[in-house]
Amino acid sequence: PVSVGISADNTSVCIGTQVTFTATPVNGGIPSYQWFVNGVAAGADSPEFVYTPADGDMVHVVATSSLACTSGNPAHSDTIQVSVGEVMPVSVSISADNTAVCSGTEVNFTAVPINGGTPSYQWFVNGVVAGSDSPAFSYAPQDGDKVHVRLTSGIACTSGNPAQSDTIPVSVGEVLPVSVSIAADNTSVCSGTPVTFTATPVNGGSPSYQWSVNGSAIGSSSQNFIYTPINGDVVNVEMTSDLNCTTNNPALSNTIVPEVIELLPVSVTIDADTNMVCSGTEVTLVATPVNGGEPAYQWNVNGKLAGYNMTTYTYAPVDGDEVYVQMISSLSCTSNNPAQSNTETFTVKSAVHVSVSQSVDHNWVCEGTPVTFTAESVNGGNAIYKWLVNGVESGSNAQTFTYTPANEDKVNVELTSDLECTIGNPALSNTIMLKVDEILPVSVSVIAYDSTLCEGEVAILTADPVNGGGIPAFEWYINDSLIMGDLYHYYYYPKNGDQIKVKMASSLTCVSGNPAVSEPLVLTVFDNPEVTWETSGDTVFCINGGEVLLNGGFPEGGIYSGAGVSEGTFSPSVAGIGTHELVYSFSTEFGCNGEAIVTVSVDSCTSIPSARLEDMVDVYPNPASDVLYVAINGEDVVKAVRLVSLLGNTVMEVKTAPAERMVELPLNGLNHTLYFVEIIFEDGMLIKQVVVK
Template sequence: MKIKQIIFPAFVFFFFVSTSIFAQTLVPGGTVSGVWTNAGSPYIVEGTITIADNDSLVIEPGVEVRFKPGSTSLRVFRGQKLIAIGTQDSMIHFTSDSANPAPGDWLHIYLNGNGYGSILKYCRVENSQNGVYCRAWVSGCQDGDNYSIIENCEFTNISNIGIWCEGDADTGSGCTIPRLGDCSPVIKGNKIFNNQKWGIYLAAWNGILANSFVGAEISNNVIFNNNSDGIRSFYDDPVFPKIFNNTIYGNGGYGIHFLNNPDTTYYTIENNIISSNNGGIYSENSTLPIIRYNDVWQNNNNDYFNFSPPQTDISVDPLFVDANSNDFSLNCLSECIDAGNPDSPYDPDGSIADIGAVWFDFSSIGCTTSNNSPICEGADLLLTADGGISYTWIGPNGFSSSDQNPVLSKVTADMAGDYSVTITTNDGCQAKFTNNVEVNPLPTAEIAGNYEFCAGSNTILSASGGTGYEWNTGDTTILITIGNAGEYSVTVTDDNGCMESATVMVESNPLPDAEISGGLSYCEGSLTMLTASGGTSFMWSTGETTASITAGNAGEYSVTVINDNGCMDSVTVMVESNPLPDAEISGELSFCEGSLTMLTASGGTSFMWNTGETTATITASSSGAYSVLVTDDNGCTNAATVMVETNPLPDAAISGTLSFCAGSNTELTAVGGTEYEWSTGENTASITASSAGDYSVTVTDVNGCTDSATEMVVSNPLPSVEISGTLTFCESSSTTLTASGGASFAWNTGEITATITVYVAGEYIVTVTDDNGCTDAESVSVTVNSLPVVTLMLPTDTFCLMESNIELMGGMPAGGTYSGPGVTNNVFEPSVAGVGTRTITYLFTDSNGCQNVDSQEITVVDCTSGISRIQDNISVLVFPNPSIGDFSVLFNGWTGRKQIQVFDARGRVVFSDSRETDRFEVSGLSSGIYFVQVSNGEYVDLKKIIVQ
């Protein structure tokens, strides 16, 4: 037995409510196309409507289509398409527009010869003569085909047939070629129930030079409580349906009835549950279809008519979860589980198919398993399971255990593989789960590199064997650089998270002590000897490798000394050669008109100028050639000559704006030279003046001659900017901000008026400019207070007309005001509101003065007719509401035995009880919305509760 998921949606009852209280769309008879949306729902069809030629009608989820009573219908012909695709939570509703809807109020949805075009999914069709009339009509000399898709829909309260599939042909007057009508829709996952005649009806008719057949695929439908046959087929052309995995239950006729068909050998009736009908499978044909792997059980008359039970069929109680509540899911002990055709093409998970429409899901019994895989060698394997009363584990190497959560210590690689557990629950159900366990090997950690280095140097260690590394130094890279001796270890982690370590010892060797001895200076044209010491080998900067070398040039001489450990040290000396003196004359070789210049000779210890002077420095006051003879300490001499010139003075001036705004500045520019010295200490041509006062500059030209200029700079004050206005307002409102203090305004919103209106929160900045062109800015932060989140959920939405003084509650947050018909001071009077649907509105104002509302529809009914819902001094109280899953039901004034049923939002009964007491306790409900119905044969009441 394998675990399966439920592949078909559970069937639930939906209460359809128009998506809008006031919106509706009137659709007169004629052609239609386009998209019907929730905004236009409900659509009131007043006549027969037909989709336009070569066009389509798309209906959105949640749309309600109401047909006026009479001959109203929706028709689709060849080349037209109806696309009505709802969702499980938002079905499309086709129904009567009558105030008192009844079966047969309107005709049907007519799909005729539209090939693969039309699709109906998650639709509810009710109160019609036929639900969907699927037809392949051979008209004229054309073939007809219909491959519509009808899935996950509901067909109920229909006066004739839920789904009618028909292949038909006309006389074919004037046609000379054979024609074919093929009606083979997909009918899957539907719920067809409580109809006055048949659930599904298949028929085929022939004509002149025309044949038709019905090859519908009918699978995973629940067909129950219809007054006649669940599925019927008949007449003179072939009907070849494939009837798989349906549940056909409690119908007033036969479960499947086929008659007058010329050849039924192409039928396939497989994996169906046919139970509690007036009859099982009835064949009026001499040739039987393929009937196999069905459960045909306890039909009122015979299970099989005119033939013997097939060998592969079974006859057992299918053990539905609750057929009386229309829950046709299989109990875990049902013999229909995994009892279908082993080769069934409708088996979605590859295992043996279940019999019936709703597959059993073993996950629903609440068993789970898990493990801590993948793990590394040497770790402990933890296997866990829950949800049962006994557990049987098996695994690699002959492992077995009856522990719920076995532990395998220090696993090895050969312990990897599949570990299976069979869990037995307290009701005898068994589920088998398989857990795959991966055991990953440990990485091989290694450290490579030089394990010795010289003092003051370092070495690089490289780790390998994984993808993540953590050294005892704190580094997490593959490579680390170390400069200290000692022990180094690394923990290596691979892609699987497994870890291993490696360690090495690193040593540090001392450096040699390098020295150079010998004469470090000589006269030009001679030599000196240099000798290195401190090691065993030598490398000079000259390329020589001997301990001693001869230096014949001035400059640096360096040597690298290497000891026995290969460690190195270097030393450098400067060797000087005494050259001839380098005679030079320094000083300004030009001077400004009316000034002097100083000339200084260098390069020796004594000097002789052509002016006759013998000092190092002389004063030149005229242009011309000046020369000097220099002698050094060694008695060497050399001469130098320069030419001196006289230059004119520059013309200094200051340009620029001589006023600026306070807090700003102005730029002043000096002209007339190439260098500038301002009174501010700056030496650029242009400066920025940020304060008022005198500014002067000394200008120097390319010749070093100077001139000066001075200007007065004035500072204007900034405008005084203010923003006034209310800085907070409620969402969907606005506020006004006004700026002052200048002549023009520029907001960060782009507006240039003094006053602006703002609608959103944020920072608002205005820049104000005065008559002097000076600007200043101011900003304010505007806050938008959100509207309070208001919800209204009254404890009940139905009230009796005679009830009075009902204090309203359910509005959140508390402290608001209720209003609506019959509401005064938060108290509701049904008699004032009157019978019918009314709207209660809840208004709440928060501490910021912001308001919001929510509304809820309630219904006032006259409970005095039929079984009384409530009378004076007779009531039922459900509390607390909302609750956290536990609540009490208290009857006041009720007599006799009380019946209580609790429905979830999908219409399923989650609690039911009957007793004489006046108080019931209900507990253990999960969060959601529920409806509590109470009755005693004399009174009935319905309450809505909320579990948080």
């Protein structure tokens, strides 16, 4: 069987548009074709047929197969009907509700399409895409903006698609604030005087005016308004601008209340800020006018012109000055013009000098120790104090200032007096520089003149302080028992094995480990030899009796000594009249000495025997520590009393008055050892031995 089918590339086209039909044979071999349009043969022998249809054309084909054995040959295809639409011209126009607007005002644009079908829109402002897909577009334009729209039609067969509208330019005017103010040629007039008011417009264009007095319309639409006011009238104007883009239109002006016055009495009074001042201090006088307007002034001091055209007058008065002012009122309607004020009289006092000094409880302290400064003022009154440390303000407003200083801090104080008449106010004090010491460690040790001694020898002990200061205090201990204190040196008769310690309290302020205790010092004491002296013969010698050989000392080999003794021989003439103690001393291999004492007397052999001098004098106490007393019995005259060391040196001498019966010898500061006391009479001398402890 032979058959044929056809298809078209488009069955609905616009006028003038070609359509291509294609035949598809079945069992055609090499077929031949005949195309038909509306039953009329058309086209060529071809499986394709191209032509420009008219609306409603019916197209089919007849195919003749080249095969020998066929049925249904030639074969007719189905028919295709073509729809042809008319080509529609597309266009669009726009309109605006206003093309001249004020700044900030929206403009509404509307698009009107032709052959748009169901169109789409694209709005443009100055060539830039804006708005949405809508026939309406609203926005607040800028001056000179240009607006158009592009429309794309929804119809199939069109021309001029998409279409662009005409362009609408927009003029945007600035919004101008409208205001008006008024001024009067005179706001203070005498009754019956006309006043001219003038309006000054801002952004008025060619404005219109409505003047009002006390809220009632008056006058004409004029920039100037002249009328005769009554006191208290309130005048203003309402201005209406004829400009397009404005705010506050119409505008209401300020109000002016003219002062309408009758003839006013003019007067003036003056007041001084004070009538009692310090010498050289300025005072200010203030004039208070009544009905002065804008007055002119002439100030007078003691009747002479001193200043003018000032409400206030400032000057430094002299005691007894008298000041007044003449005022000329600027008001038109006045009486008693010019007016003269009251008179102010001044009392001027002399100034006093302000000064301040300071003291400190300690200007030399240990680190970390607070000090207190005290200010002393002269003419300070209820003063204000400002304390300064190295030039930097410190402390509070107080007469005293306490703080913890650093070394070489410099402190002073500034005082401000509240007295009225002062010189040198504020005053600056003297400067105090502080010495701040570091904390020093305290220690002490014991030094012995000789730590190996003989029985009866004085141990000379010295404290060796470290950081003890100038006046350290000492406590001496023997075998841990306190024996005395407060001396660098200690003298005593030790026992073998004695342990000596000293406790020292430093006189320095800035110390640690105070008081300090020394390590013990152990003393070695050797026994003294037992020495005797047995004399044979008299112990009273005449001064001219010649030399006497001394003997009888034991153990032998010792040394004889004393007044008048030389190489074992005693010379009375050398010893002199009086009682003398002669000594026989012996030294062991350890250097330990023993001695025996014999008392002899040398007499002039012409007057009182020397032996009787013993009864005339008492020396006590013995041993002595602070004071040695020499008591003179009877009526014999003592010329002097001497204290002599073991080496024969006079330690002190006291000259006595003829009637003096008691002599005091102060012993403070003497070494603790043996001394001789020589009592000198007019015709003899007595020697006593004493121990100072």
